[in-house]
Amino acid sequence: MADDDEIILADLDDDDLVAQMFDDLYDGLKEEIEDAVHILLDRGWAPYRILTEALVGGMTIVGNDFRDGILFVPEVLLAANAMKGGMFILKPLLAETGAPRVGKMVIGTVKGDIHDIGKNLVGMMMEGAGFEVVDLGINNSVEKYLAALETEGPDILGMSALLTTTMPYMKVVIDTMKEKGIRDDYISPVGGAPLTEQFGRAIGADAYCRDAAVAVETAKTWVARKHNQQAAH
């Protein structure tokens, strides 16, 4: 027998359903998010609208509460996993329905480092914000980064590191890009737990991003600036 308090997602109107999705994302309820995405699609919502208004909207609350010390890493990971469930449904539909593409990013954890939680969160939130993301995974050499720049032609190269011992490798990549004369062709933000604003500046990165939300905002700003510069020429 159904619990008296059980919420039937299909019975909610659109506004209440989106509000419920915010709660379900916050609580990391993947199946509920997947159900709700299907319901909104059935009601004729465009995939891009579901992505931005329901999923990204909900994850923004999660991100804000993480930044403010209300939520912690395990809860953020559960929320991200729930969002991933929704994104999995929407992703093939986004291309079909002509969703806007803000830019393209290549992202990867640097050589010697296997930590990818932060990188994966950034990648997911960037996709949510309309970026095409090429994820190189972990333990990336400078050669692998450069090969991806060549083949993918992104606007952004994002690098991540969790270890004090691996973060200097970001400078190796940026210096190599300078040597090859391609540094200014790409926006290069960096992130990871031991990094600081000062470190980002010292290695010649374009920005240090302390979390996924900052990474998205930084990327949007830099891509808009880049496009404006290109338009002016």
Place this chain on the structure above:
Amino acid sequence: MTLSDDSLTTEGLAPSGAGPVLLIACGALAREILALKAANNWSHLDLQCLPAILHNSPQDIVPAVEAAVARHRDSYASVFVVYADCGSGGLLRAACGRMGVNMVEGPHCYSFFEGNAAFAMREEMTSFYLTDFLVRQFDAFVWRPLGLDRHPQLRDTYFGNYEKLVYQAQTDDPALTEKARNCAARLGLAFERRFTGYGDLSKALKNLRSE
């Protein structure tokens, strides 16, 4: 004196006020430093430990060390910081430089327990390390903070890229080795025990005699 791992984790250890040299250390190193002090009769060394749980929030280590140095330095001839970089991204070394105090060399205790040179040579990327203290405090430092007590399904999100758990043993304790083996099983990792003793920690403290 009896030491509680729980209090070393959350409160640290107050200095006794004796000895011209104050060691400001991570609480996770308290037992090892006291063992070295007793074995070598280093009565010139006094020990203050900051809460070991700072290990889980490296950004808090620098201000905590700075406050401890400022508070105690006038009562001692010299102060030595028994932290490695510990995830501070070089900020702890910079802070020690500003304060004119020395600190242990190396990226973290896993490195200086094995010996910084030997640890660097291994180039181990997929190993997760535990020391004696961290084996005893595994739940407080790993299991609960990562939410694995509440959300065990997150285990592979955290540890999926790791291959083995390396227990760096400072002492020979079969019960602790069994506990470490159990930690590896809980994380779904292979297990290796490596006896390190006190490694470069011993050398770093020994050098303080001649200063």
